[in-house]
Structures are given as C-alpha cells and as structure tokens.
Amino acid sequence: MLVFVRLILLALLIVFSLQKVQSQRTVDKIVATVSYGFSETSIITYSDILWQIALSPNSSQINNPEPEELNRALELLIEQRLLLLEAKKIPRDTPTEAEINSEIERIIRQFPSVLEFERRLRSVGFESIKDPNFQKIIEQRIIIEKYLDFRFRSFVIVTPEEEKRYYEEVFLPEFRQRNPNSVLPSFESVRQTINQILVESKVERNIEEFLEEAKSRADIQLFPKP
Template sequence: QTLIDQRLFALDAQRIPLRATTDAEIATKIQETVSHFPSTAMFEQRLRQVGFDSVKDDNFERLIAKRLDIEKYINFRFESFVVVTPDEEKKYYRDTYTPSFHTRSPGLLVPTFDEKRNEIHDTLVQQKVAASIERFVDEAKQRVQIDILYDV
C-alpha cells in the first residue's frame, strides 16, 4: 500500500511545479539519515543489505531525491494550507497534553501552555496534515485504476 500511496503522490506532484531538489539537499538528507546510525560504516553495511553499494550509489541518491520531492510536495500541497487556531491549541493543551503529562509524570509540575505552545502547534499541524493526506489518498484511489502485477 505504501508504494501505491507514494506513486499517487508522485503522479499528483507532477502537476504542481516545484523547485527541483538540489545535490546539496540530497547530501544533507543523506547525512541526516546517516546520523541516526552509530557510524557511517554501519549505515553503509545496512545499505548493502538492502541492495545499494554505498551512500554515493546513484540509485540510492535517486531514491533520496524522490523522497525529498515527495516531502516538498506534501509541504506545499497539505502543510502550507493548514490553519491551527489558538482555541484549538488551548483545547489540545487542556484535553490532551495535560492529562497525558499527568499520566506520564505524576507529581511533576505541568509545563505552562506558553512553554508548550510551539510543540502543541506542531503536533496539531501534523495531525491535520495526516488527516488531509489520508483523505487525498482515499479520493485518489477512487479516481484511478490500480493494477498490481506480480513477477512470475
């Protein structure tokens, strides 16, 4: 399903003129990914396990470029149109953040709304983006014919 969703995004993204991904952006994303591993050598070992030669493998760089293109598309198509109101932020703080904090950290003083406002805002944006993406994928799947081919 993930491959189908990615392909639907890629097809829709072709309709929207976005700035091309640069080599510098690809290098930055690769470095960011490598940083999640104990060492570059361990990351490259993992790459070889999944069929790539190294971080300089053309196919790996193309894969990263495609992921960045999809991220740009999602940002433009979904995130840039999300509106989170102050009332939504306060409601989330009151109804979700505070009870969750009390459960996770009983006895500790709950951070103030102002201290957590940016984090709450980002959480609400991501929730709305996820809901928009889900609606888009559901609608797109109804508009297209999907043929799943298996190697014989």
C-alpha cells in the same frame, strides 16, 4: 500513515508467502504499475520493495522479509508514487545536492550507526550513498516532501482555541501521568510544540483523505507472478 489496499494486495500476500529472498541479489521484476489521471505510468519493481524495506529503520529482516513486511513496503510505495505523480504536475526545482545530502543525513540518524546503514545499502545492491538508484530515491522523497508542504502544510490553520483545548484535555493529563511529582508546564511554554502536533495531525488526516480518493481513481495493476 498507512491506508491499506486490502483487495489488491491479497494476491501478493499469497504469492510472497511462498517466496523468500534466496540471496543478497536483488530480483528485478515488475510487481506493480501505478497510473493517475494523464500522468505517466509509474513502475514498481521487486528491487523497489527491497530498497524500501532497507531504508526503514524498523525493518529487521532485509534479506528474508516476511510477507506482511513486503506488503507494507509495497503499500507505502504505491502511496509514494501517487504523491510523486501528483507532485510532478507542478513546476518545481530539482533538489539540490545540499538538500539530498541533508536528507541522507536525516535518514542515517534513524539507524544505530553509519556502518549499520551502509550495511543495509549493500545488502540490497547499493554500492554506496552515491549509488545513482539510491540518489534517485532520495531525490523523489524530497520532491514528495516539498509537495506535501505546498499542498497540505501551507494551508493548515490551527486556532488558539484548538491549542488551548489540546493543552487542557490531552497534554496536561498525559504530563501528570508521566510526571506525577513535577510542576506543570505553562500553556505558553509548550504552545509551539502543541501547534506543531496539531498541524501534523491535520496534515496527516488530509493526506490520508487525498490518498483514499486518489486510489479510487488510480489505475493500480499488480503482477504477483514471475
């Protein structure tokens, strides 16, 4: 779910193309600020960008990221901050230690091993999974996910007609292509899976629409130069 902020990121692409991470030391400078409505101003630092990259399983160049990867991380951070600012408007409970540990375990499972995950953490300055900055990131992710559940998932409706249409027009053709000699699963046997796919598709579309509208009204300031 990435919606490009093309114009405001162009300057960063140029600057970051001239900059490389010269050591494992995190350079902590302000890269952007995000304000939305009457909410507090959220600050994004270069450290935040490197942390975002380190926690992305598909990112391979942690200590020497390419300009495009830096911009993708920044774009995702801007979207996360907009969602977080919106989430903070709603009364909520602080994420529990159990919720934080569960989210950490979920993230670790996306990596080849625990050792690889810990190596990534140390490479961007985290001492361990108990590092306060790391714990704060996880806490914010949980707050955002709960907000998405409340704001979007809880209101999504998928009709039986939509489920049936997806089964006939999408699921069956794809299944036949992947498994030409297999017996076709019945509609009822895969209905729950289809429902989940359709729900997440609608949620993703609604979030994209929200972010597009939020970006048009937000005050996003970039500071590409040191």
